[in-house]
Amino acid sequence: MLEVDIITLFPGPVGAYLESSILGRSQAKGLTRLQAVDLLDYCGGNHHLADDKPCGGGAGMVLKPEPFFAAVKDLRGDETKVILTDPGGRVLDHALARELSLAEHLVFICGRYKGVDERVRTLADMELSLGDFVLSGGELVALVAVEAAVRLIPGVLSDAESALEDSFEGEGLLDCPWYTRPAEFLGMSVPEVLLSGDHEAVKRWRRERALERTRRLRPDLLEG
Numbered sequence: 122m123l124e125v126d127i128i129t130l131f132p133g134p135v136g137a138y139l140e141s142s143i144l145g146r147s148q149a150k151g152l153t154r155l156q157a158v159d160l161l162d163y164c165g166g167n168h169h170l171a172d173d174k175p176c177g178g179g180a181g182m183v184l185k186p187e188p189f190f191a192a193v194k195d196l197r198g199d200e201t202k203v204i205l206t207d208p209g210g211r212v213l214d215h216a217l218a219r220e221l222s223l224a225e226h227l228v229f230i231c232g233r234y235k236g237v238d239e240r241v242r243t244l245a246d247m248e249l250s251l252g253d254f255v256l257s258g259g260e261l262v263a264l265v266a267v268e269a270a271v272r273l274i275p276g277v278l279s280d281a282e283s284a285l286e287d288s289f290e291g292e293g294l295l296d297c298p299w300y301t302r303p304a305e306f307l308g309m310s311v312p313e314v315l316l317s318g319d320h321e322a323v324k325r326w327r328r329e330r331a332l333e334r335t336r337r338l339r340p341d342l343l344e345g
């Protein structure tokens with residue numbers, strides 16, 4: 122079972138997302154335990170103890186170290202991996218999502234404002250980035266990572282939703298194009314082969330299209 126604790130100043134929206142859709146169902150199936158942890162619970166409920174002005178001056182606020190140290194002390198077990206969300210961290214990709222899906226317990230630290238006090242970094246087993254841009258907080262980073270990881274846990278998705286056909290899986294190609302009815306829409310037709318009932322031909326067509334899309338959009342994925 123994958124257990125996740127997301128330490129945040131915004132437990133409401135984070136908790137609501139963790140209860141929704143596939144993440145919620147993964148918990149109902151007993152395959153995960155996903156929880157938002159209120160940073161204020163480690164500030165004695167006093168918001169003023171969560172952040173402070175930067176030493177040396179300057180605009181903005183910095184999240185204080187004490188609440189994070191207290192929260193991590195409380196949450197950390199033998200198999201816990203603490204992840205600090207930070208634009209300088211390892212960028213999330215499919216391989217990392219798979220690594221996270223195999224973990225037992227993940228604790229995410231979500232920064233806000235100017236970020237966390239530098240000493241909070243010492244709590245982290247890894248730092249995680251979503252890419253070269255700056256968000257206002259680490260909450261979306263943690264949720265994106267958790268969603269990408271949880272859908273890879275066997276049993277979370279139904280057969281019909283299987284992640285095995287998704288982009289980056291198996292041979293590491295992009296996914297093929299998908300169509301549904303109507304067969305004709307605004308002059309655009311569903312490729313004939315998909316309506317032919319010939320399962321082998323459909324399979325071949327899907328693999329060819331996946332290869333073609335990968336070659337065109339992400340040739341780097343075909344290297345090696």
Ligand SMILES: C[S@@+](CC[C@H](N)C(=O)[O-])C[C@H]1O[C@@H](n2cnc3c(N)ncnc32)[C@H](O)[C@@H]1O
Pocket residue numbers: 205206207208209230231232233234235236237249250251252253254255256257258259260262
């Ligand atoms: C406004 S950002 C602080 C940015 C920081 N001053 C900097 O320039 O690197 C507040 C928090 O959002 C999170 N964050 C923002 N962008 C991120 C990204 N691309 N990847 C991971 N975390 C991010 C981090 O937790 C960060 O501490």
